[in-house]
Amino acid sequence: MSFRPYQQEVIEKIIEKMDRLVVMATGSGKSLCYQVPLLVVKKTGIVVSPLISLMQDQVMALKQRGIKAEYLSSAHKDYTIQEWGHDFRVEYKQLDKLRGVLLDVPYAGLTATATEKVRFDITNSLKMNNPYIVVGSFDRPNLFYGVKQFNRGQYFIDELVEEIPKEVANGSTIIYCTTIKDVEQIYKSVMNVGINAGMYHGQMDGKSREESHRLFVRDEKQVMVATIAFGMGIDKPNIRKVIHYGCPKNLESYYQESGRCGRDGIASACWLYYTRSDFSKGDYYAADLKSENQKKTVTESLLEAQRYCLTATCRRKFLLEHFGEKFAADRCGNCDNCTVLRQHRDMSKEAFLLLACIHSCKGRWGLNMSIDILRGSRAKKIMEAQYDKLPLHGLGKAYQANWWKALGHQLISLGYLKEFVTDVYRNVSVSSKGEQFLASCRPDYQPPLVLPLVGELAEEETRSAEEFKILAASESEG
Known part of the structure; x- marks a missing residue:
């Protein structure tokens, strides 16, 4: 029998009665890691699973191979548990209580999505004793x-x-x-x-x-x-x-x-x-x-x-x-x-305006505030903060708010801006990369910043171009 990466070593550690945490990509064969040891030692295993559909699949597959298996579910509350999906953690944190009942029984945690912090939480919650931890690649190249x-x-x-x-x-x-x-x-x-x-x-x-x-x-x-x-x-x-x-x-x-x-x-x-x-x-x-x-x-x-x-x-x-x-x-x-072959355009002037405006707001607001300032809004919150007196106020009227949002998200994804959460609100500030760009700019000159037109930015560019053609055509007819 040939094993996929990590399967054999995980199986061997389970047979040796070691606690283990297995983090491997979806489709990498985690189920085999706990099924094979039970067949080798000829003992019963308890598998705790969050979803009935998963239990049904496992039991059906085992029975088709002549292996005795059954599942027990709390059907009357099943829909609630299922809708919680990946947030279902509360009851799992009580599984360590089984330590006092199932003596000398190794624990195994298997997941496809645990970040380093979650891995730490799992081993702590289950009171794992010097666990053997395997972290495979998350990549699914196909x-x-x-x-x-x-x-x-x-x-x-x-x-x-x-x-x-x-x-x-x-x-x-x-x-x-x-x-x-x-x-x-x-x-x-x-x-x-x-x-x-x-x-x-x-x-x-x-x-x-x-x-x-x-x-x-x-x-x-x-x-x-x-x-x-x-x-x-x-x-x-x-x-x-x-x-x-x-x-x-x-x-x-x-x-x-x-x-x-x-x-x-x-x-x-x-x-x-x-x-x-x-x-x-x-x-x-x-x-x-x-x-x-x-x-x-x-x-x-x-x-x-x-x-x-x-x-x-x-x-x-x-x-x-x-x-x-x-x-x-x-x-x-x-x-x-x-x-996909993307169009590119030099966005240095527009990026300078947005970065400079966000810098002026000192990270106290979300992206929409800076966009409103650039588009010349005289809303109450802008007037009270005296943002209408900023030199940048109204300099971005040529573009719709959605265009500025698309550019803002592009700059976030490329690391010129960083979005963060304070309480439950999203704020945005200029990153060190964005600060370097601003430092190299002057009001009359900005170094080239050629960006790919993706998603909403491409759509807004197309929409703006079409609107310009319509306007130009109407003016020529007039």
Whole structure:
């Protein structure tokens, strides 16, 4: 039997009764790490899992191989646990109580998304004794990562659904939605074009969810439209596309969910569609949290997901570095930012205006305040702070607010600006890289700053150019 990287050494440590923490990418074979030792020592193992769909997959696969396995679930509260998704941590912190009951039994924690801080929390919470820790690569080279902005509504859904028949011949598709309403709307549209689809969300009864899950795993359903209640740990090798209809609330969720794709190593694609309103849901996600620190963490996590959506750099590099893994190259060659030919433009003058305005605000406000100043707003908060007296006030009227926002996010992704959370508010300040740029500028001269036109910046450039043509045409006719 041949093992994947790290599997054999983890299995051996478990047999030696060592506590261990295993952090390996989705699809890298973590399940085998705890299944094989139990067969070797011929003893029963207890597996604690957050989702029923994951339990069903594991038990079904083991039984098909003639291995005795069962699962026990708290079905009446299942939907609540599932909707918590990757934030489900409270009960897990009580697992250390089993230490007093199951003596001389090793503990194993297995995850695909633990940052260094989370790894520390896991080993502490489970009271692991000198644990053997394995951290594999988070990279999934066969996965293509792409991001697009969209406008919610039936028109976009129809466009999205039209593309699906091209994919289902080669494998399955999962469409993740942030709301049950979106799940039901997209499911209906997929069925209307003759694609056999399944639906999965927390308000469905347990039997319906189980049946939908079973048919999808057996390839009797080509598409699954679901909330985050579905998919964590799904062992289905031929999923060729994972679509996120809306930005997830953190990158841990996104990595885990997109990781259902291409588990057989064959080229597969992960597309994330976002709207600007997705980035303002921090208050909604943090509504039930009592601790200010927890609320801040939720806001920061959403902010990092926003940065991923808006970055002009390699998306694979961004994801890997989020989890603390260095990616040597600047370009992976397998994401939209690395493969799409982008237009570039010298943005030195505009960047100077925005950086200088933010510098004048001394990090006390978010991006919108500086944009309002540049566009000449005389709103009450601007007048009270006397920002209307700044020399920069009104110098950016030529561009719409959305254009300035797109430029601001581009400068954040390239490291000229840094966005941070104070309490639950997002503020922005000039980074050391941005300070160096400002220091090299004069009012009548700025060194070239050629930026790629990506995402919203490209769209706003196109829109501005079209508006200019219309204006020029009307003036010539006059």
